[in-house]
Amino acid sequence: MTRSQRTAAFIASRLASVVLTIAGATLLLFLMVRLVPGDFTSVMLGPRATPELRAQITHDMGLDRSMVEQLWLFASRAATGNFGEDVVSHRPILDIVLDVIPNTLALAFSALALALVVGIPIGVIAALKPGSWLDSGLALLSISFITTPTLVVSVILFLIFAIGLHWLPVAGAGNPGDIMDRLRHLILPSVALALGWVGYISRLVRAALLDTLAELHVRTLRAYGVSEYRIVGLYALKLALVPVVSILGIGLGDLIGSSVVVEIIFARSGIGSLIFNSIAQRNYPVVQACVVFIVAFYIVANLVVDMINALLDPRIAVGRG
């Protein structure tokens, strides 16, 4: 097989496993909700359960049909984004989810960008002087960033910059039309979300860069008298970024997961706070739809990252294909 055929075969096998995983996750989600003890309509509706709503849910979700039919109904609707109508607001659940998703995506992507912009230079600086006091100081800083829970970072940032110094807004996502206002509202939450990943990425870059700098082709460059800064900037850093790219998928998933805490503390609307509020109201159809979205996003993000990696480093596709 040629290289491009191998890459294609690798991508095809990844796609197949993605489809299977999404199907499995949908099944798990379906079973999770169905296996809840007690009458299903009361579980779904909670205190709102009236005979009419019960009948509507029974009909909408096909509760009067067999489990297999119900699963098919759920999966085929989820695949087309049809999650039914919300019993609280009488709007399509899809619209409710789509309303808040941009906020969460803005938060997650800005946190990821921040983590890369700050984390990569820290890793490079540490790797240039391995074993120095600067390196060991940065190592301790990175590990503190990684271990401090997002919850703690959010609370402390909130206290210092929003309550104490009044530099940045306390709550919300800003006025919809006002870009500057929205950016100001984005600063604290994205810093809070990014900090752990700053530490993680810097450690990853440092380790990968040290590995690369120990390789033979780098020694050859040194023998030719190429300066250390040119070696890192032009040759080594590119290779050292491969492991960083491969964790970005997990990173995005993790950031979206942690966004629940951040969105609650900074009172931002988003998919995390939507799940939280829907659970509080026992509005499970909305929760279910949100989780389907998050899982699909997580899996697709990992797939995209795998593909980028297969293109960046052909050994990955060859090794498995």
Added chain:
Amino acid sequence: MSGLVATLKRICSERDGRLGLAFTCLILVFALVGPLVSPDPNAIDIKARFAPPGVMHLLGTDNLGRDLMARTSVGTRYALTLAVMIVVISSVIGSLIGIVAGIAGGWVDRAVTAVFDIVNAFPPLILAFALIALYGKGSATFVLLVTVVFIPQFGRMARARAQTLRTLSFIEAERMLAVHPVTIVVRHYLPNVAGPIIVLASMNLPVVIAFEASLSFLGFGVQPPKSSLGTLIKDGFISINQSWWPTVAAALVLAIATLGATLLGEALRRVIDPKSAGVR
């Protein structure tokens, strides 16, 4: 016992190990001794609401005038207990499932791996959230549900080790000699899987501590009247305009606990499993 002393000595031979051990001991002393020397954590004293740290109340008081030194130390103890329980249960169950999958191979292995993949397709916090929302709160349920989220990691690790072990000649020889499979597992697989699992468990402890705090902060973990670090941060956060001290105290304890446990876990990994320690 001498092995433990040797491990501790090697952990103390480097800065991160010493720091980790120091922070961990600090937190342990706080969690174990704190409740013994401080007043009743649930005693309400309305006149002393939001008292700043002082001689009477070392860490001040909360919105009901309850002593925060007592509440934070009791909360720390409870949070640590839950985290250790979750890590122990999920590592034991994960190891057993992983070993069985690794030894059995075939469809058993494929099924187990598929289930692990599916559980991992959910961001951990979101999965725990959904499970707790559906299946109820309460400490025992909480421990069980969070355990589900953490089992796959241990399972994967044990499975990979078991697969390697299966091909080794001394285990093949015992199989030929018709030694009972359970005996082989107990005699060879468990001791060989234990090392990496212990390392993974110690690395996961701070993750679980933070996880529990986040869930409790959001109201899905520890329920009143019990308190953990997460509920203390939440309680403090609600009245943050009157007094910032309760939140910061619990948040700092949480940060020190996770930092200490991580540094200690990494030092332990370098001692037990030097190959996986990477570039230092």
